[in-house]
Amino acid sequence: TRPFQVAIDGPAASGKSTTAKMVAQRLGFDYIDTGAFYRCVTLAALSKGIDPSNPSQALQISNLAESSHIGLKTIFSTTSASKSSLPTTKVFLDSKDVSFEIRTGTVSKHVSAVAAIGPVREAVLQKVRDMGATSISQESNSGRDGLVMDGRDIGTVVLPNADLKIFLVADSRVRAERRLQELARSGSKEEVLDIETVQKDLERRDELDRTREVSPLRKADDAVELDTSLLTIEGQVDAIVQEVHRRQ
Numbered sequence: 001t002r003p004f005q006v007a008i009d010g011p012a013a014s015g016k017s018t019t020a021k022m023v024a025q026r027l028g029f030d031y032i033d034t035g036a037f038y039r040c041v042t043l044a045a046l047s048k049g050i051d052p053s054n055p056s057q058a059l060q061i062s063n064l065a066e067s068s069h070i071g072l073k074t075i076f077s078t079t080s081a082s083k084s085s086l087p088t089t090k091v092f093l094d095s096k097d098v099s100f101e102i103r104t105g106t107v108s109k110h111v112s113a114v115a116a117i118g119p120v121r122e123a124v125l126q127k128v129r130d131m132g133a134t135s136i137s138q139e140s141n142s143g144r145d146g147l148v149m150d151g152r153d154i155g156t157v158v159l160p161n162a163d164l165k166i167f168l169v170a171d172s173r174v175r176a177e178r179r180l181q182e183l184a185r186s187g188s189k190e191e192v193l194d195i196e197t198v199q200k201d202l203e204r205r206d207e208l209d210r211t212r213e214v215s216p217l218r219k220a221d222d223a224v225e226l227d228t229s230l231l232t233i234e235g236q237v238d239a240i241v242q243e244v245h246r247r248q
């Protein structure tokens with residue numbers, strides 16, 4: 001039997017990655033952040049001086065997507081006392097740790113344009129599927145017997161046969177507040193943004209993600225929708241873990 005697969009999709013800052021990491025930790029599953037792949041390709045393009053919003057650069061960006069080596073390493077707590085702490089994921093682009101660089105405002109601003117390029121999505125899809133296939137079978141991960149993946153098209157395209165599909169939604173104001181808190185916690189050195197700007201940026205990104213031609217952000221027909229506006233992280237993690245147990 002193949003490992004249990006959980007697909008988590010939803011708009012920007014809906015709490016996907018925090019929820020997905022906590023669910024993976026609670027269940028002993030592996031975790032793959034697919035947004036990190038698009039962020040790495042965006043960073044690679046920007047650092048080569050390519051303007052991602054210029055359509056004539058699409059081929060160059062697609063080539064970069066194909067040739068880039070992207071690696072993820074999530075560190076889970078194993079002791080029961082620390083099981084409620086948040087696992088951390090390190091992201092590597094061509095062996096360089098870019099975990100912080102891919103979260104900057106500049107990358108966030110351009111990533112949806114990059115993610116709308118068809119051949120970029122094909123290249124990322126291949127890499128994500130390869131990682132999903134190997135992460136579970138690797139020696140170092142032999143203890144992990146399931147997979148949680150988060151993104152925008154996991155339930156619809158990447159893992160269409162996932163055993164559980166979750167679609168997280170939350171009010172955009174609530175999401176903007178959470179994003180600001182997250183930035184404050186991470187000790188980001190970037191200029192402090194006001195909530196209106198953050199909210200507008202999230203809404204702009206969602207609009208691009210929802211209306212693009214290739215694999216737009218949408219709830220899969222068989223996904224369970226979870227509105228997290230009024231839920232705590234613990235509450236949403238519990239709900240998903242229970243649903244996994246019910247289906248296992």
Ligand code: C5P
Binds near residue numbers: 012153209
């Ligand atoms: O999840 P995160 O905010 O890091 O994703 C960054 C961007 O990558 C999203 O706004 C979206 O444009 C793109 N993305 C995507 N498909 C995925 C994951 C992310 O198009 N599966």
